[in-house]
Amino acid sequence: MPQATVTRLASYLRVLEAMADSGIAIVSSGELADASGVGSAKLRKDLSFLGPNGVRGVGYDVRRLRARIESALGLERGHRVVIVGAGNLGRALAGYGGFAGRGFPVVGLFDTDPALVGTAVGAVTVRHLDVLAASCAEFEATIGVVATPDSAAQIVCDALVAAGLRRIMSFSPVQVEVPGGVELRVVDLAAELQVLSFHGIRNGHHEDGAATASSLDDAGTAPASSSRVRFPGPAVSPSPVSRNGSVIAP
């Protein structure tokens, strides 16, 4: 099943849950697609990976389809989440309604800072990383979240793997190594903002001036290079002005 399809299945599931709560029993591919923000053909193609789930001429049974997607995503038995790192982000995630409310209760929050261990964050108490493995076993945790500084990401991942977890979500952008069979998903929030920054450029935002826009276009018009090895346009020396004429910040 394509990766993109899996992501969209999660999105369909959210819409189906809302529809079920609203008492909607039957939905057509067109209606579900509209509510999910995709085309109906793509939706039907996505659902086809799960086998036949609808009735021609009628549509899909909301509850049945919801259960089918939950099954396909492996959500039937539920997941319990442990978070390592009780800093800003970790504490927020521990109390974040968006996890528990969508079927991912947080059962543990861990840190190595003695000043944090023992403090309560919402319904959970911060424990020392030393008891991670024992806690994961006790609460049958299935997903680990890394919310530590970058410098600790690899060590924490190792600890999560050692504790028996095979699914890890990391908010640290550093590349970490995990053994085969362990799924790692990196969520880089700053990178999301950078992508957002890029996409704004073509929309002619006032803060994106002409120099920035044109620098994307003159790539093929580089002047002939000198006979010695040199880079197309030094960013810092010998001149603070780049080839396209814009000043590059230090």
Added chain:
Amino acid sequence: MPQATVTRLASYLRVLEAMADSGIAIVSSGELADASGVGSAKLRKDLSFLGPNGVRGVGYDVRRLRARIESALGLERGHRVVIVGAGNLGRALAGYGGFAGRGFPVVGLFDTDPALVGTAVGAVTVRHLDVLAASCAEFEATIGVVATPDSAAQIVCDALVAAGLRRIMSFSPVQVEVPGGVELRVVDLAAELQVLSFHGIRNGHHEDGAATASSLDDAGTAPASSSRVRFPGPAVSPSPVSRNGSVIAP
């Protein structure tokens, strides 16, 4: 430029910044690719969208390439972020080092709750949503973040657009409408966990039993349906057992 390339450029940028900090002056596509976790051919292809940036037989100038990617992503002038929603997630993001430390300082945090307005979160003070537009103008904010309950997401997006922002990052999974020219990026953390849940299935985790695994495979072996319209296997009634024999949780 492909969407996937933009995402990877952000990743290369992070590695280049680390290399620059380490005093590395020149890097080859192979080295940078390894450090970024991609293939070298893909990396060179990605960089080719920015025009020539390296020297054959030598490699890339780290500082030059870093400046070039920053320029392509529109990061040269910097971005200032406002966050709406001073709940768990909003407060954490306001104090999150991963934003300010990567070039996205948070200059405002807003809410409508009188109990929150006026309280300090790190270096910023929570203000009322009523003064959003004035604050965005004053601090020249360029990115808005939605960290409110789902029910407020659309209204808050409208307010951000009205305040002149054209780039919005939303942590609410609900579909919101934005005018043309406004870039919206939805980060659905629960959906990320659902994708993680799926990917664990094929790795044979102990908590994903045989029933779940087999239900993915027997989709094409459905028995002939009856003559009346009915759904392939009711999730709730008349029987709690689906067509493939597995029990579906209510």
Added chain:
DNA sequence: TAGATTGTTAATCGATTAACAATC
């Protein structure tokens, strides 16, 4: 020059889309 590495090409691979036969 000889060695090394880039930038680009062409082939492969995978995802999306539109159209429509199947069928409720």
Added chain:
DNA sequence: TAGATTGTTAATCGATTAACAATC
């Protein structure tokens, strides 16, 4: 039956990959 909608096919589109000519 007639109308409606699914599931699937085939064509299109876009991204990835390997190979290599260009060239420092």
